[in-house]
Amino acid sequence: MIQIKNLKKVFETKKQKVQAVDDVSLEIEQGEIFGVIGYSGAGKSTFIRLINRLEEPTSGSIEIHDKDITKMSASELRLKRQKIGMIFQHFNLLWSRTVFDNIAFPLEIAGAPKAKIKEKVKELIHLVGLSGKESNYPSQLSGGQKQRVGIARALANDPEVLLCDEATSALDPETTDDILDLLVSINKKLGLTIILITHEMHVIQKICHRVAVMENGKVVETGEVLDVFVRPQSKTTKRFVQQLNPLEHEQDKLKEFINQHDDSEVIKLHFIGNNAKRALISEIAKNFEVEVNILQGSIAPTQEGSYGTLYIQLNGNSNVLTDTIHYIQKAGVEVEVLKHA
Amino acid sequence: MIQIKNLKKVFETKKQKVQAVDDVSLEIEQGEIFGVIGYSGAGKSTFIRLINRLEEPTSGSIEIHDKDITKMSASELRLKRQKIGMIFQHFNLLWSRTVFDNIAFPLEIAGAPKAKIKEKVKELIHLVGLSGKESNYPSQLSGGQKQRVGIARALANDPEVLLCDEATSALDPETTDDILDLLVSINKKLGLTIILITHEMHVIQKICHRVAVMENGKVVETGEVLDVFVRPQSKTTKRFVQQLNPLEHEQDKLKEFINQHDDSEVIKLHFIGNNAKRALISEIAKNFEVEVNILQGSIAPTQEGSYGTLYIQLNGNSNVLTDTIHYIQKAGVEVEVLKHA
Amino acid sequence: ACGTTDNEEEAENSNTENETEETAEENNEEEASTEKETIVVGASSVPHAEILEEAVPLLEEEGIELQIETYQDYVFPNDDLENGTLDANYFQHIPYLETQMEEKGFDFVNLGGIHFEPMGIYSKNIENLEDVQEGTVVIMSNSVSDHGRVLALLESEGLIKLDENVDIVDATVNDVVENPLNLEFDTDIDAGFLPEFYEREADSLVAINTNYAIEAGLTPSEDSLVIEGSDTPYVNVIAARSEDENNEALQKLVEVLRSEEIQNFINEKYEGAVVPVSE
Amino acid sequence: MLKEWFPNVIPEDLWIATQETLYMTSIAVIGTLILGIILGLLLFLTDRGNLWENRVIYGITAIVVNVFRAIPFIILILLLFPFTDFLLGTIRGWKAALPALIIGAAPFYARLVEIGLKEVDKGVIEAAKSMGARTHTIIMKVLLPESMPALISGITVTAIALIGYTAMAGVIGAGGLGNLAYLQGFQRRDFDVVLACTILIIIIVFILQVIGDLLTKAIDKR
Amino acid sequence: MLKEWFPNVIPEDLWIATQETLYMTSIAVIGTLILGIILGLLLFLTDRGNLWENRVIYGITAIVVNVFRAIPFIILILLLFPFTDFLLGTIRGWKAALPALIIGAAPFYARLVEIGLKEVDKGVIEAAKSMGARTHTIIMKVLLPESMPALISGITVTAIALIGYTAMAGVIGAGGLGNLAYLQGFQRRDFDVVLACTILIIIIVFILQVIGDLLTKAIDKR
Ligand SMILES: Nc1ncnc2c1ncn2[C@@H]1O[C@H](COP(=O)(O)OP(=O)(O)OP(=O)(O)O)[C@@H](O)[C@H]1O
Ligand SMILES: Nc1ncnc2c1ncn2[C@@H]1O[C@H](COP(=O)(O)OP(=O)(O)OP(=O)(O)O)[C@@H](O)[C@H]1O
Numbered sequence A, B: 001m002i003q004i005k006n007l008k009k010v011f012e013t014k015k016q017k018v019q020a021v022d023d024v025s026l027e028i029e030q031g032e033i034f035g036v037i038g039y040s041g042a043g044k045s046t047f048i049r050l051i052n053r054l055e056e057p058t059s060g061s062i063e064i065h066d067k068d069i070t071k072m073s074a075s076e077l078r079l080k081r082q083k084i085g086m087i088f089q090h091f092n093l094l095w096s097r098t099v100f101d102n103i104a105f106p107l108e109i110a111g112a113p114k115a116k117i118k119e120k121v122k123e124l125i126h127l128v129g130l131s132g133k134e135s136n137y138p139s140q141l142s143g144g145q146k147q148r149v150g151i152a153r154a155l156a157n158d159p160e161v162l163l164c165d166e167a168t169s170a171l172d173p174e175t176t177d178d179i180l181d182l183l184v185s186i187n188k189k190l191g192l193t194i195i196l197i198t199h200e201m202h203v204i205q206k207i208c209h210r211v212a213v214m215e216n217g218k219v220v221e222t223g224e225v226l227d228v229f230v231r232p233q234s235k236t237t238k239r240f241v242q243q244l245n246p247l248e249h250e251q252d253k254l255k256e257f258i259n260q261h262d263d264s265e266v267i268k269l270h271f272i273g274n275n276a277k278r279a280l281i282s283e284i285a286k287n288f289e290v291e292v293n294i295l296q297g298s299i300a301p302t303q304e305g306s307y308g309t310l311y312i313q314l315n316g317n318s319n320v321l322t323d324t325i326h327y328i329q330k331a332g333v334e335v336e337v338l339k340h341a
Numbered sequence C: 001a002c003g004t005t006d007n008e009e010e011a012e013n014s015n016t017e018n019e020t021e022e023t024a025e026e027n028n029e030e031e032a033s034t035e036k037e038t039i040v041v042g043a044s045s046v047p048h049a050e051i052l053e054e055a056v057p058l059l060e061e062e063g064i065e066l067q068i069e070t071y072q073d074y075v076f077p078n079d080d081l082e083n084g085t086l087d088a089n090y091f092q093h094i095p096y097l098e099t100q101m102e103e104k105g106f107d108f109v110n111l112g113g114i115h116f117e118p119m120g121i122y123s124k125n126i127e128n129l130e131d132v133q134e135g136t137v138v139i140m141s142n143s144v145s146d147h148g149r150v151l152a153l154l155e156s157e158g159l160i161k162l163d164e165n166v167d168i169v170d171a172t173v174n175d176v177v178e179n180p181l182n183l184e185f186d187t188d189i190d191a192g193f194l195p196e197f198y199e200r201e202a203d204s205l206v207a208i209n210t211n212y213a214i215e216a217g218l219t220p221s222e223d224s225l226v227i228e229g230s231d232t233p234y235v236n237v238i239a240a241r242s243e244d245e246n247n248e249a250l251q252k253l254v255e256v257l258r259s260e261e262i263q264n265f266i267n268e269k270y271e272g273a274v275v276p277v278s279e
Numbered sequence D, E: 001m002l003k004e005w006f007p008n009v010i011p012e013d014l015w016i017a018t019q020e021t022l023y024m025t026s027i028a029v030i031g032t033l034i035l036g037i038i039l040g041l042l043l044f045l046t047d048r049g050n051l052w053e054n055r056v057i058y059g060i061t062a063i064v065v066n067v068f069r070a071i072p073f074i075i076l077i078l079l080l081f082p083f084t085d086f087l088l089g090t091i092r093g094w095k096a097a098l099p100a101l102i103i104g105a106a107p108f109y110a111r112l113v114e115i116g117l118k119e120v121d122k123g124v125i126e127a128a129k130s131m132g133a134r135t136h137t138i139i140m141k142v143l144l145p146e147s148m149p150a151l152i153s154g155i156t157v158t159a160i161a162l163i164g165y166t167a168m169a170g171v172i173g174a175g176g177l178g179n180l181a182y183l184q185g186f187q188r189r190d191f192d193v194v195l196a197c198t199i200l201i202i203i204i205v206f207i208l209q210v211i212g213d214l215l216t217k218a219i220d221k222r
């Protein structure tokens, strides 16, 4: 549905040239929820702004429904944009309008009748949890409330494509979940295509089908969410994936444990898909003369089976330990030995 | 060091009165990193803005170093504020100044000599990872870069107290970590007191000593971080703590697993402190005639011992199962039975 | 420089020095005519300043340097004469001078009349004063000193009657006691605009100073419905402070302005709109 | 008391002059508002980097605006006579002053409008663009409402400047307080008339300013 | 060619008048800038909800500003005679026009300054406050720099309006192009002089506008 070819954007300031988006080619399917992650300054916002041509590309093409948006006339572009909702990183609400009127704005633009506007806006205000704040002005809202007005506004006109620039970064987990559920349900019901920038991996994990990882303006990795999670290729991706086990990357603390037990072996188990269901730990304990101690880790079911990482400590005879590790590997779980006995 | 007593703030709009901060009393120690969490609109930003009197309290008192800030004269307040750094939710950078000059601003205000300003600002720019962007204007920065300028600016004048309003919410995990490490190191080296609003629990978990939970303007819970994590009292806190195991709360998915095995018992283990180190799972497997299957969960070391939750499935004779559970409880691990065999 | 609009180069030069000289000028005159003497004369732009400009070279020959200050209004030239900025002024007619002296207590003398500008009443559509319709508008300049003049003309034609107790010179539209045709008076048009009003307000009576009438392409003798004759008291004069009554340079100025050369110039240039007098 | 303090003031004249000033100012303000906003929008929209970026139209608008601001008012009145005559069938009275007043003040207000529009947050304009708004919609629903406090303060300033202009419009018999002060007060040296007129003008100015300030405050929700 | 097209124009006069206009305008602009910014800041700072909130000072400033904007220019000149005389020792010439020009234009610019200051993001002022900045620092380092584009556009507008005022200053012999156009051109019906003066005024206005626009653009980093 959205085909992006060799997209480039260069910003020139007096002192330097910044290649904010550098030769990006991507395809995004109808009805897909597509995540974009990357470090601060990687070019994510610029990329998403190129898609509805708020930023003119330096070169490259963007086809939506087989029409190149970079070549559209002003009026074609306008009509197209009415079907592309956008949630801005900095909200961009009109201070002169109340919450209600801000959300009504895209409907007014599309020329919806008054009654329909009223109904739709009320529904949206309820959905994003702003009931009672209808007639507040943006200056009377908290950060997260402003963000939610921005979200409701982007959804008002039943868009075909939704571009979200850190739509949930100002929201607490409960509200984030509600909003994500809302997005998923619209995605399922109406086939809404969503492109979503975030730095919260659990957002990606929760709702995205595919994900692209950006670094210095380039897309360094794309793929199914689980693939990318399980086998992150680039350093950036690995770093992001660690976030899913928020405690895992605190290697310093882990080291304390490792050093305390000099007679043990520490291994990292990587569960991919159905293997996690098997009673692996208890099997080991029963079959081998080892003591198994879970140090740290996280494991969870995903749509394609359980997925997770466990750091475990094995105490026992070194021959037995080798056998144990072989056993685990045969069971289809990836093993990495961090410290030998 | 900071004593807050019966602090209240009421906003009046035409249609309603909002009790944004409602009778809050707190004490924050010198050198403490104090977290504040709560849903969007709970009153967190208002609370933190009351502390340096950007917002005039409706009633109540705030003593910093035993001086009531609400009663200070304008010039006393000004001097005090020079020692209170603030990071704003919406950055509030001066568009007319470059990155360098924005960070230099508080130093200029405090009347630091040119050479010192230059040195200090260069150091900060390096610390927040903005080297090469010194002479960019805010409009030429990405969201996260702006946020980092705001952070550097708040740290420039070596404050005694740092107020952070969602300082890392626009940042990717790597940058967040760098910034948090920076804050912790300043906190340790110089005894900086930090009050930190966030909705990212891993930020709380990583750097805070104590945490307060706000709901509808009230503080519904305060305490040591681990205490609050382990025994969350209010619903809000529970919801936030779930975030630490980002996959845990997806109970829907867990249910699928539970229903598949009708002959098994599913229990939830809660590890608090040192118990998590014990090889509990392998002990059970060895001592009892049960199969142990880890369904889901997360476990990690914290400063006061391991902390985490595991959902496990026990297959076996029901008598044996009862014994097993007793055994676990005796080992000091909390057990909750979710599904009986 | 002080708003001078002189034509002559000599005057030009002094223009820039003016600010510094201003205070010294008074002393200069007192010391009289050993060297080249400078006199400063304030004037209205048309025709006064133009006539003075013509006199500059003639006075030069007499060893007098004439500096012309042009004024937009009729208040400041007398003020400036009083406070010494000017040595003489040339913009007002006798009745106005007299009123001013009386009201403000100026101690001025009339050094002699130079010309008069006959006031005429014109109209584009009205052919004859007998044809004036009920409610016709009479337009005159916003110079208060013109009003009595125009009203007097109208009275002489029998169109209105003025209060007998009021001096004609001071008369305003409020002194009209009989107005059988219900003439409407419009008394605050800048004199410079009167030709435009003649052109565009075709059904009105417009009182125009002859100089403006000529500028607008009218021939006063033919086009006017009524025009002032030479018996008019409205002769424009050179006025000076009383103490300067016998100042030689100023006497010379009057003499030159009444000379045949200047009179010819006036007659040629203004073709009757400005009539020289040598009484 | 009036007689004592203001012996030369004729109350009827003062009243008529006040009315003339009020009429002239209010109609001229409306005209200036409309023309000024149109010109200001044109300047803003056709400027570099904006919605209708167009060097030619920008250049022409800038020239028109600057030329009419540059011409001394009295010359402007003269130049506009044919136009005024054509429009109103007369060049006399306060109505005839309107074209010159409006054409003299509108370019000026246009610049104030331009300044106000430049202060509108670019992000908000982008948001409207991203929703596929027509330029017309952006103007009516974003640019104007978001710059409203500046537009209102601007027209207040312009209206007060217009009162000053009406005094100059006296040269074509437009009347008004400024003219009364000049003719009856200044020329005849009856300074009580000057004072009375000035006081009335000040009162009008204050009323305008208070209305402007109240409106601005009511509207500014930032 | 000059002779052919402009038979009545005396180049020297034109040159002198141009100089007078330039002198008057430039000095008056400097005075207006200083006085206007001071008054504008006072208005802004003492207004409700601002740094120096003070009803009395706000009231007084507002009255001063409004009164001087309200008085017709010619009356203002008259009223200022004693002051001008005291200050300069003369009440004639272009220098004597300066007090009236500045006092006439500064209140006007003050309002534009106030409008500009109101557009400064409140969050940024808060940030400065939270750093413990003195009001003086907030003014110099936040309010003025952050409103600079509006301040510059504002002084451009005011400067051009001042050129219009200089024409009126002709009544006290201040000279300048406007006065030349009126006296030698309009009154003598030599319209070539009017045209020449107008063209020169337009050129000056354009130069001012271009300088203002360039400065604004260079400074605006939003
Ligand atoms: N100026 C104001 N006028 C009226 N209501 C206000 C104003 N400022 C804040 N509020 C209200 O006060 C409540 C608390 O706002 P606050 O900004 O403190 O929330 P918060 O906890 O920081 O939320 P978030 O996480 O979304 O930033 C909100 O309901 C908000 O709508
Ligand atoms: N107008 C501009 N002029 C110059 N450089 C710019 C401009 N806009 C963005 N950049 C630069 O382009 C790069 C990419 O910016 P972008 O906003 O796309 O980053 P991002 O991935 O969205 O980051 P974040 O997560 O911090 O929002 C940054 O280095 C930024 O400094």
Ligand SMILES: [Mg+2]
Pocket (backbone or CB within 6 Å): A044, A045, A046, A089, A165, B142, B143, B144
């Ligand atoms: Mg971004």
Ligand SMILES: [Mg+2]
Pocket (backbone or CB within 6 Å): A142, A143, A144, B044, B045, B046, B089, B165
């Ligand atoms: Mg907040």
